[in-house]
Amino acid sequence: MMRLFRPITLGLTGFALVVTLPASAALAAGGAFGWVGPGGKSYFVKNLPDKRCLDMRQEARGARNGTKQPLRIYAGKHCTGPATRLAPGASAPSGTRFASVVLNPR
Numbered sequence: 001m002m003r004l005f006r007p008i009t010l011g012l013t014g015f016a017l018v019v020t021l022p023a024s025a026a027l028a029a030g031g032a033f034g035w036v037g038p039g040g041k042s043y044f045v046k047n048l049p050d051k052r053c054l055d056m057r058q059e060a061r062g063a064r065n066g067t068k069q070p071l072r073i074y075a076g077k078h079c080t081g082p083a084t085r086l087a088p089g090a091s092a093p094s095g096t097r098f099a100s101v102v103l104n105p106r
Helices: none
Strands: 032-036 042-046 061-065 071-076 080-086 100-103
Touching: 061 071, 061 080
Parallel strands: none
Antiparallel strands: 032 042, 032 061, 071 080, 071 100
């Protein structure tokens, strides 16, 4: 089972559980953000909050933007370090590791 992300104040919770975002934090971005986590397991999250940096708690690589909005993945926590922009429907190379993500960046 997997959890949806909470606002950044709580950060991303484990990859194995699902948490529902409050309706006010979720956008109708449509689609899902996906990535590969520990052990090569695939994970997906729907309704990422808009313009909020979310930190990954564990290894994350191979991001896929299945939303209708652009997003950025960052090498460092708190949306720092080198960034890769992913247009809607785009994927990062499978080995690209990242530590944080923001939907519809400014």
